[in-house]
Amino acid sequence: MHAVGGVFLAVDADLPKAAWAAYTVAGARDAIMDERLSLVWLDVAIGRYTEGAAILSELETSYEGMDGEAAWMRAADRYAALAQSPA
Numbered sequence: 001m002h003a004v005g006g007v008f009l010a011v012d013a014d015l016p017k018a019a020w021a022a023y024t025v026a027g028a029r030d031a032i033m034d035e036r037l038s039l040v041w042l043d044v045a046i047g048r049y050t051e052g053a054a055i056l057s058e059l060e061t062s063y064e065g066m067d068g069e070a071a072w073m074r075a076a077d078r079y080a081a082l083a084q085s086p087a
Contacts, residue, residue: 015052015085016084016086017083018052019046019049019079019080019081019082019083020080020083021045022052022056022075022082023076023079023080025038025045026038027077039059039060046079052082055075055078056075058071059072
């Protein structure tokens with residue numbers, strides 16, 4: 001897990017911090033990294049938030065398709081927007 005996203009967030013991390021962590025995984029994803037492991041990490045980082053879980057759910061439905069790379073970039077953009085929102 002550390003190879004995918006660095007350090008785990010504290011349990012009391014707020015949504016912007018969790019979204020920033022999710023952005024770093026979705027946006028700077030290594031093509032060699034197992035995408036399923038990245039999805040698990042994202043769920044740990046942001047899945048407990050309604051907004052984050054919705055983005056993750058959309059990503060899970062399309063990350064393996066023809067539009068997979070674009071799906072990762074859309075998720076990264078949406079996580080970045082959440083990271084900039086007030087806590």
